[in-house]
Amino acid sequence: MTDATFDGTFDGTFDGVVMQGTGGIWQVRTDDAALFDVSLRGRLKHEAHGSLKLAVGDRVTIGRVADSDSWAIDRIHPRRSKLARRAPAGARGERIIVANLDQVLVVFAAARPEPHPRMLDRFLVIAEANGLAARIIINKVDLVDASTIRERFDEFVKAGYPLHLVSVVTGEGLEELHDEVAGKDSALTGPSGVGKSSLMNRLFPGLDLRTAEISDSVNKGRHTTVGAVLHPLPGGGFVADTPGLREVGLWGIDAREIAQCFPEFRPLIHDCRFADCTHTVEPECAIKAAIRSGTVGKGRYESYVKLREELAEQS
Numbered sequence: 001m002t003d004a005t006f007d008g009t010f011d012g013t014f015d016g017v018v019m020q021g022t023g024g025i026w027q028v029r030t031d032d033a034a035l036f037d038v039s040l041r042g043r044l045k046h047e048a049h050g051s052l053k054l055a056v057g058d059r060v061t062i063g064r065v066a067d068s069d070s071w072a073i074d075r076i077h078p079r080r081s082k083l084a085r086r087a088p089a090g091a092r093g094e095r096i097i098v099a100n101l102d103q104v105l106v107v108f109a110a111a112r113p114e115p116h117p118r119m120l121d122r123f124l125v126i127a128e129a130n131g132l133a134a135r136i137i138i139n140k141v142d143l144v145d146a147s148t149i150r151e152r153f154d155e156f157v158k159a160g161y162p163l164h165l166v167s168v169v170t171g172e173g174l175e176e177l178h179d180e181v182a183g184k185d186s187a188l189t190g191p192s193g194v195g196k197s198s199l200m201n202r203l204f205p206g207l208d209l210r211t212a213e214i215s216d217s218v219n220k221g222r223h224t225t226v227g228a229v230l231h232p233l234p235g236g237g238f239v240a241d242t243p244g245l246r247e248v249g250l251w252g253i254d255a256r257e258i259a260q261c262f263p264e265f266r267p268l269i270h271d272c273r274f275a276d277c278t279h280t281v282e283p284e285c286a287i288k289a290a291i292r293s294g295t296v297g298k299g300r301y302e303s304y305v306k307l308r309e310e311l312a313e314q315s
């Protein structure tokens with residue numbers, strides 16, 4: 001197998017996906033499910049300081065380095081999407097957490113731990129700022145009465161987010177959720193203890209989310225993998241476990257962009273009297289009118305105001 005970029009350095013090339021990586025060694029899974037530990041070629045390493053930074057989730061072409069047993073990444077394919085942490089103000093560049101995602105799965109629990117809707121807003125804003133679709137999953141619905149949960153998360157349904165009420169214990173809602181995850185490339189996130197691993201292991205038996213085998217060379221000298229790790233799903237697609245996202249701040253998002261990160265605000269923004277309306281103190285603000293009429297949730301608006309203030313302080 002060769003391709004147009006083959007320059008004689010490799011015996012052959014294969015296409016695959018970067019599953020994980022630390023310390024310059026990356027694990028690539030080829031399209032026929034073989035795993036390789038690879039490094040970046042010198043040329044790409046230099047480019048990595050520019051716009052082309054290799055990330056978990058990237059599609060790559062790898063090849064065997066001639067006259068050796070080692071493999072290297074020959075080419076990084078263009079990305080269709082990315083989940084990135086932007087750099088703090090003043091710093092350059094961004095850190096890509098996962099490339100090539102279809103959606104972000106934000107998992108919270110109905111109870112134990114108690115859900116914080118305003119924390120959920122932060123996860124959703126991160127997804128929106130990256131142009132990614134988000135799906136809200138409320139696990140442990142066996143612990144709380146159904147109408148209480150529905151009421152509690154109604155503002156997110158109004159905002160247009162798909163909401164899955166599920167329980168690993170009773171099996172409720174799992175079939176529908178399975179159909180929305182299978183075959184797709186998803187990032188999994190949410191607070192600790194909400195049941196993310198239990199849920200994925202139940203949806204895809206054998207996935208073994210937290211105990212995924214980290215190849216020795218990839219994890220050399222480290223106790224835990226710091227970056228995202230992809231878990232391939234049977235039948236295609238993957239789930240990316242993204243520990244990094246839990247601490248992701250909203251660094252680098254412009255305060256003026258934040259209203260765009262609330263999907264239920266987007267169709268209203270142009271109806272405000274002032275084109276540069278901040279939706280806080282101005283008269284004839286379409287968003288404040290929507291809160292009064294109940295089409296936009298008060299809690300969501302509270303998050304908007306708080307996040308906007310935080311971001312304004314950064315710049």
Ligand SMILES: Nc1nc2c(ncn2[C@@H]2O[C@H](COP(=O)(O)OP(=O)(O)OP(=O)(O)O)[C@@H](O)[C@H]2O)c(=O)[nH]1
Pocket residue numbers: 139140141142143166167168169170191192193194195196197198199210
């Ligand atoms: N009642 C109830 N308990 C659940 C459910 N799903 C998971 N749990 C329990 O919740 C606890 C946390 O589950 P985990 O799967 O470890 O949670 P996690 O989100 O992966 O946690 P981290 O690894 O810390 O991020 C475990 O004790 C599970 O048995 C559920 O649907 N109902």
Ligand SMILES: [Zn+2]
Pocket residue numbers: 272273277278279280282284285286287288
């Ligand atoms: Zn306004």
